Amino acid sequence: MDRSLPRALPRSRPLTYVLAGVLAAGGLAALTPLARAADTELARNGGFESGLDGWSCTANSGAVVTSPVHGGTKALQATPAGSDNARCAQTVTVKPNSTYTLSGWARGSYVYLGASGTGTTDVSTWTQSAPDWQRLATTFTTGASTTSVTIYTHGWYGTGAYQADDLSLLGPGGDPVRIPATPTGLTAGTATATTVPLAWPAVTGADAYRVYQGGTLVATVTGTSYTATGLTPSTAYSFQVSAANSAGESAKSTAVTATTTSGGGGGGGGQLPAHALVGYLHASFANGSGYTRMADVPDSWDVIDLAFGEPTSVTSGDIRFTLCPVTQCPNAESEADFKAAIKAKQAAGKKVLISIGGQNGQVQLATTAARDTFVSSVSKIIDDYGLDGLDIDFEGHSLSLQTGDTDFRNPTSPVVVNLIAAVKTLKARYGAKFVLTMAPETFFVQLGHQYYGSGPWGGQDPRAGAYLPVIHALRDDLTLLHVQDYNSGSIMGLDNQYHSMGGADFHIAMTDMLLTGFPVAGNPDRVFPPLRPDQVAIGLPASTQAGNGYTTPAEVTKALDCLTKKTGCGSYQTHGSWPALRGLMTWSINWDRYDNGEFSRNFDAYSWS
Template sequence: MARTRPLTLLLAGVLAAGGLVALTPAAQAADPDLARNGGFESGLDGWSCTAGSGAVVTSPVHGGTKALLATPAGSDNARCSQTVTVKPNSAYTLIGWVRGDYVHLGASGTGTTDVSTWTQSAPAWQQLTTTFRTGASTTSVTVYTHGWYGTSAYHADDVSLVGPGGDPVRVPAAPAGLTAGSPTSSSIPLSWSAVPGATSYHVHQGGSRILTVSGTSATATGLTPSTAYSFQVSAANSAGESPKSAAVTATTTSGGGGDPGGGLPAHALVGYLHAGFANGSGYTRMADVPDSWDIINLAFGEPTSVTSGDIRFSLCPATECPNVESAAEFKAAIKAKQAAGKKVLISIGGQNGQVQLATTAARDTFVTSVSKIIDEYGLDGLDIDFEGHSLSLQTGDTDFRSPTSPVIVHLIQAVKSLKARYGSDFVLTMAPETFFVQLGYQYYGSGPWGGQDPRAGAYLPVIHALRDDLTLLHVQDYNSGSIMGLDNQYHSMGGADFHIAMTDMLLTGFPVAGDTARVFPALRPDQVAIGLPASTNAGNGHTSPAEVNKALDCLTKKTDCGSYRTHGTWPGLRGLMTWSINWDRFNGWEFSRNFDAYRWS
């Protein structure tokens, strides 16, 4: 959210140029070729290509009758890979033939030093070769080819891995000892015994897979209070998935969940009120905000400095906003809105309000100063609108379930303190940009960062840690670049498909950075609203009322879905958020009037 909002997303890959790996004799002449279908004669059998980037062609080929054609697109480098069983403490030679620009051949998971070799330009077939030695406990490696971001398609053929074969990997046994811990109103913790040979575990709820983890515990979240749930777990490795375990049943508790900070209508309209500044849209007095708006976020509470944690709020100066009301009139108007069932929150951040809670002192100051604003104006809660570099991952912060970055950990602690202070009626909303949420689908925790911005996905640990306290998440589906959806396709701002794809991710859950061991769980539909600019003046990616209605129809009724196919239907989707009430007034109230007229059923 911003007073003026430039297009901010710009992702750039950094090509780490290095010399070709020196070739040394590594494997015995009698060693077998361990790569499966290295000539692609059986199509893509044995190979997995990111984002559907791989295909098999009959020309050109290096040997046989077929070869791989892989096409990078957007932020995907067309990586095609397979996992091969090997022996520990053994030498291997990886060979492949390639054509194209910036084509890579490599091996990862070696247990020693992972290797990669590449050619900058190969207009004709060129052989790439590299060698490695496995570690003391390494039993499998992943061999791969890939191109580079924004370059043309490449070809690969006759890929071989020569060295001693490892013992075959067998499908693991079904897990035993599945038990449920103490439930909350919206979550149930689970644990089970380790299975020899398993590399991951799938958690199933009522027959549907909901989580994949690498350890022997997981927590099912986003559940309904006072409801019985049945769970099973299966074990998996490169050979396949085990049968499911015996089922365990547990029932969520009745209190505290389902609608944190309740009292909202089934379908709510959220808007930001420029209470502290003027930006060309005109000042709107609190008393003049129409009844259409169910949550009014005061923009903004801003820090005295980036790192202090000290947040202040004041009304727009009369020199900027000649029609501004007095503080007493403003407070009286807030009480009138609340008497009519509306919620009024203080929003912290915005484009210019960068907040970094890097220390415990800043955390405590944040809690104290935000509480003072809430108490002075009699507000219902807090909206977190951190942007810029307020939230950022650090190298090693690779799991959203257990963050280590101080600015993230301290924010979570601060909000929990505020929730504890004000109780169950405290309304908590968040307004991250897609950069901080859906970009995590591709990039979160891929450090060391290698050219990717460490802010990508940085809201994910905050949302996850606070999901049981979260009233509403309204991601800003604007001022964004194209984002990849769960269909592995890129979607652009301004049309129904973008909002459908971005919202489907929140309501379905998604593997973070392609890692099925780190699945971000789905939010409840009553916790989700779609964030949009109220007019073309308010931000890049304005969506016409007709396209907004298409998105709502698809998500709540599964009609008029266009090219994107959702993973469910959510008639309980909470509603819409917009930047801003002021800009909607400037635009003749088009946004709110369309919301009021929309038929939810």
């Protein structure tokens, strides 16, 4: 959207001339189409007499005032900011193929009134300058399958406060949305050592289903099945499911209980411990942290990411992995010893992955040829070293969403589409045992809450949130997402407050967004769905030398306590508690050893119950 101010509306004819023309053409009867007998008032609390009940305003921009008002005793006053247009909206139930009239009164400069999600052409009307109350009105017709629309009012970025009052939506009333019935028939399938498959019949009117494990919400899904993962062998688990839609959530179903098998070892199936520690091993290069041989990686580490597989060029898709040469790493093992050590780690239940990218490894799969080369070259690395899967650590300009993606649910950028297709091909090639992890920077995930698809407004990079379509498309294949909560600036949480690196609140706010879901670029109609807690780990630097945003063990413990037990929370209050949170990721195993193992010791000592 263009941030420049819009051109002025054409000056309309005076109302007296309009009325005169209407009367001359047929008297007051000509006005009746504006107020059909069948029309009903559908806007809730359009006069704001009940405060903001029914309305949602971006960035806490809205408030109710007692002066000035157009009618009644109260009106809306909303104040835009430099990066926010103070949009206040509500969703209304309507009927398909029906005509509606939206109207209201406004004061201020550049005030808009509109409707979105109509299923036909979304509409809006606005006033450039209204020093006193001015009526705005527009009409629209709903599409053949439209059952709800969003009506809204907003100002313009960085301008003064505006007021709105007596907002109205007239037209045929839609069938009210009712809370769906409680699901019945929940069953548990054949359990493994760490998984339990669940299934249930569909419920009429349900848009989603919420799965509870031991009374704690662990997933929200749109289908009628779910597999609980990351469970402990030989342990009984209780599950329930509820049905939800825009009207609310049903009661939980009757609980079913399933017991995991005894299992053994690390095995296949992409299985991880209930709580895992993930670390990167500097296998292909040397830096000040020193070289760590694979055989010397401490047992604390459950997932070992080999850093890094790198492209031969940015656009080739050809990925190569080479062990650090002895000229740089004098104590490096031979390739044969390295492969033997990988097998020993796997026998002990550890997962070893190839990590693609890193700070210097930019990968852009702009063509199908590059996509296919990526698949074949990554497969060769996995096969040569007998690895368990892939970690995507694309940073910097790798995703390059400036090509025009604006909807994470329907990406069109070849760079994104080809990456998704390549990873799905790898997943299909190796099957359920394939472990897939991602380590994006906060800029490319949580910053999508503010700027995704919004263009370079206020100096913001249009690639903010660039990982969102990749994560969303691969969420059913994704084993673990560990966003890098470091080397980042301040980011706004779901509380509409900015949080800075290095403290518990930052990790709590960033993780809560992933587990709760969040509106993308402040759009309440475009919500990024939550991930399962077993799919999420917190990414941290292992020491002060490893990256900006180092967090002390005490603050890491506070973050884990808040997220898994909802105790010891600071200024940020989470939207739930997630005892099934998978764990922590760090850059890196080498830096942790350099720092005498402080990071891994703190993780090992943490009590998850």
